[in-house]
Amino acid sequence: MNGMDRREFLAVSAGAAAVLSLQHLGCTTPAPSRTPARGPFAGEPYGDWRDIYGKKWSWDKIVRGTHLMADCIAACAWDLYVRDGVVVREEQNTLYPQTNPDLPDFNPRGCQKGACYSDHMYAPSRIKYPLKRVGPRGSGKWQRISWDEALSEIADKIIDTVNQYGSECVVYDHGTTQIDMGPDTAGGFRVFALMGSTIIDSWAGVGDLPMGVIQTLGLYNMDGTSDDWFNSDYIIAWVGNPAYTRIPEFHFITEARYKGAKVVHISPDLNASAMHADLWVNPRVGTDAALGLGIAHVIVSERLYKEDVIKEQTDLPFLVRSDTGRFLREADVVEGGEETGYYMWDARRQRLAPAPGVEGNPASLGEKPNALDVARSLGAHHFRSIRLRGLDPAIEGRHTVKLKDGSSVEVRPVLELLKERLATYAPERVRAITGVHPDTIRQLAREIAAAKSAMIFMSWGACKHYHSDLFQRAALLVLALTGQFGKPGAGMRVGAWWTIHGFEILSYDVAHLLPPLLRPSLELMAGAPSTVRPTARLMDDMMKVLTRQYSLHTPLIPWLYTHGGLDRTAGRAAYGDPAFPRSVESCAKESMEKDWMPVYPRPGKDPKVFIFSGVNPLRRWPTPSRIREVLWPKLDLIVSINPRMSSSGLQADLVLPAAGWYEKTGIKFTMSYVPYVIAGDQAVAPLYESRREWDIGALLAKRIQERARARGVKPHQDPLGNTHDLNKVYDRFTKKGEMREGEADKAMDYILGHSKSVRGVKWSELRREGATRIKHTGGYMLLNHICGDYEEGKAVYPLQWNRVNKEPYPTMTARQQFYIDHPWYLEAGEALPTHKEPPEAGGKYPLRLTGGHTRWSIHSIQRDQRHMLRLQRGQPAVYMNADDARRRGLRDGDHARLYNDVGSFIAAVKVSPSVQPGQVVCYHAWEPYQFKGRSGNQEVVASPFKALHLAGEYGHLYYRAYYAAPSHTPRGPTLEVEKVATS
Amino acid sequence: MTEPSRQLGMVIDLNKCIGCQTCTIACKQLWTNEEGMEYMWWNIVTTVPGKGTPRGWEQMGGGFDEKGQARTGHLPTVEEFGPAWNFNYDEVFFEGKGPTAQLKPSPEPTWGPNWEEDQGAGEYPNSYYFYLPRLCNHCTRPACLEACPRQAIFKKEENGSVILNEDKCNGYRFCMEACPYKRIYFNPKRFIGQKCILCFPRVDKGVAPGCVRMCPGRARHFGYLDDEGGQVHKLVNVWKVAVPLHPEYGTGPNIYYVPPVLPAALDAEGRPRTDVPRVPKEYLRSLFGPAVDEALKVLNAEWDRTRRGERSELMDLLISRKWHDMLRPFDHNPAQIAT
Incomplete structure (x- = not known):
């Protein structure tokens, strides 16, 4: 059965289709109500002032x-x-x-x-009609144009660019903002994927990628339903502020606390979450890994660890050669042995035993038919298990083994190496690093070990420091040693989505590019029953093939390094890791030459057309003034699609008005927190001349097809060799007319019909109810790494498949992997989790800038919202410790310049005793246009990234869309603050 | 004043409030989102300790002294409440003012309704703060009612809510001076006082007030104080863990608070202390009077039970596994009211 061509799930009813709402409303705000009251009091008015x-x-x-x-x-x-x-x-x-x-x-x-x-939605920042820049970029001088003119201008420029430079020089960015799971997101992706354009992968680019979790578990989008938090009796929120960022979920924490759970909060400042805890632990900024390793030290030295768990679920029994520091491999021991076979020491028989169920290296991206091998290996994968089946691996001791060349070498299990590493993290030493008292470290270790179910909330906020991966690896080590994962109320909680597979295949419509034999495997991704469930690794391999061979995903940070001038700051040795002898430059060169990090256009060729939808790159990306200086001049056309004017829209050539959230139909991010898919019906027609993104995508495809045909354009190849035809882009977009502009609801039914999580539900029902209960997690996919089952009447928790069913993790060792023997990691001293001081990214200045997502806005979307601003201070403000402020002559409400070697910005100062001395807190997403000279808080963010994260083709460390890549690091830059007269 | 037959009350759990201001916005969008009312926040959450809104309201007088005599009060100004700043949106976005045009509040901010958000008192690492949602206390003896020469303020017979009759009001603002909680605003467009109406159109239809029903922290319980099956009654009258704000003002406020229990204070070495709480007891007493001691004692004793793995009826009440139970009998769904 061909998954891509199936129509039976497409329930298209005329009644379900929304009326096409493209009529022009003019450019005035709708008039307030003047008609008599209706609603509950229509029949019985009070008859007076009431x-x-x-x-x-x-x-x-x-x-x-x-x-x-x-x-x-x-x-x-x-x-x-x-x-x-x-x-x-x-x-x-x-x-x-x-x-x-x-x-x-x-x-x-x-x-x-x-x-x-x-x-x-009715705010002055709404864009009412298409605007074309008539002054210099950024001048704010606009001319109103028609949609017709705008679409033609974009279409012709795209065709010119494809003809002259190649389709990869057209770059589409949806950031993270422009993603729900409905037709509008798909519409944007779809048109650009069908043309072979570059698609920016912003996951790590916005600093949301938990690399340490990937390094350890090979997966990261994991959480459960948030009511499972209530099942925990020990909740740690670490490098995060869920009272700001998980407002609808937070009550499960306060309620678990009332139920008797201990709530611990770990952060330098007493933030809004910390003040709801029983215990607040306040390490110095950037030292969280040391704290975690101190806790692990106590767990190991007091033997509080769960031996059976670590033997089965982690790589701690895997043998490492003392001479090379690398895992003992089958290729070392056996003639013709595999590079990806690893050993444990069978304690009973006192001999080597191959580790069962290892995953080894991923599918390589060579010849395209390799995709077929992936599909064929389905069966072999399915029976993989990490079950030890009577094998009792030694986790201590040292052994001598004979290699295939007859020589002998000493090997030790990873736990032995770990013990050596942890010996340097005795609580007293950790105190010197973190400032946390040894008694507290011991208390944490003992309590976590004794808890029934301990969880650590460590989410997207915990990915934005230079060494965030080390924080995460240390925290995961604590949980692994104590067996606190894969059971209700336990484990690391990052965040996850139910899989809406129909959305993914509608967005990246690559079926026509695939070898026919591979097409059925796409359907398997939609969530096979547990009896034939493919392993997580197999799914990752397939996603790698699809997103690396059939679409031009490019990770943002390497892209900015290549095209946006990020090399000027991130490449400075002083901002990097002094313990790693290789330069970022040499690692980047190697990584790109070996195609570990795909960057399109390739170095040496410039991006020419940049279209971003919903997102606000000049607010989000590090040092925006440099982006404007380096990247902007390369671009012939910059288009912002957004309901509202953003700082980036102000710097665009064309601004297209998108419909607001209540002006279109769709479904929301299918977060695993609630066991529902949440739907939005259309309350009013799109305001002014705005259009929903599905329609914008369709109309753009239509115009490109019309112009391509008129201009006699020939099919073109993208840099991967895939052929695209602009003469057919609209026909493909609409699936030969099945879903056109104005027919997003048909696309919605396609999405629902191809999503096992909600299969059987029709859009007409869903829009009426506003939600539908999910029926299945939807399976392991791009955004769903829950690895747990959805069962009626039970809360969902992550890593159930691994802990309970003994299914392999998608890591190289198929286990929670704490030892990474990639040569770069060995050179950097990060084969095992460790602590490293954060670099002085910004220069030698006494303060460090931290932050977090604000409670007041989702990114910059509500930063200009009048109610929200009136409930803050009306303008950007930073929090400073009272002593630090006093020393600089700053009083609450003063304005200050915050600066380092990279840039500066001016903000109001809030003086607070709740901020750690030496820390300055600037919450997320102020618009640069809210600052003097439009120099925003990202101007001081040098954003060096770890060169290690450029590594690829090692076990689970490789790039695919939304997976292992270097990160934006806005937390922790060094800076100084000085008083200024005004804002 | 005739005694109302029943009295509505609200319990706000400060251990569950996360300061998200959804209550504040619920109220703003329901009632005060119009000209003349921009600066009004009938419901507001402030970070305490702090001066709040209007700035320094606890020192503004009003209410009654120990003998029950009215105390003189200060008439709060718009500046003290915090004005609703306006913004030069069009100038920045569309009017071609050049690449450095800046979005700025006007007038220059000097105070706002939530000016002290997340600041607090004490010294690092023993700073402390928590969120204090405030609205009209729908007092048993409203000082505003007694101060109004036009009898424009009345206590609703059937539920004791304190309502300002906007037809009768002549804008004298004696009520604003008299209210010790400073929860009445002046509308310069209509030249009247305006305040929380305890969502009477909703309550009349069995729907809890917006600030209660829309609270995602599930921090608010609502109902009649004499409803023995209701959570408000149980928390206020039976368990006595919810206490009113500034009872010494003498007005008999009917909004009650479950006092906050913050993380342990740290000693000079950085170890958690068990001998003193992070929030000084004197501070809590200054807010909630001496009854807060007993409330905390009961709360902590019951909390210790669940920490030992036992079940506690009080903790179950505060958790309220079924959200509807927090609102009964005002748990009607507005979307299901016939229009």
């Missing part, structure tokens, strides 16, 4: 809505109250029953930002 209020609480209709494409990590069901054609307010749709009587329910999910989108 009717003012009765009328305010009245409505013509209620529409099920949500905040599509907000990139917030919650998915919340809302009711939208519409009066006289205007969305007047919103209130939560409280539809969630308890999972079971022992668990609190999810009601009412939402936050203050969602509660005033009805205000924000």
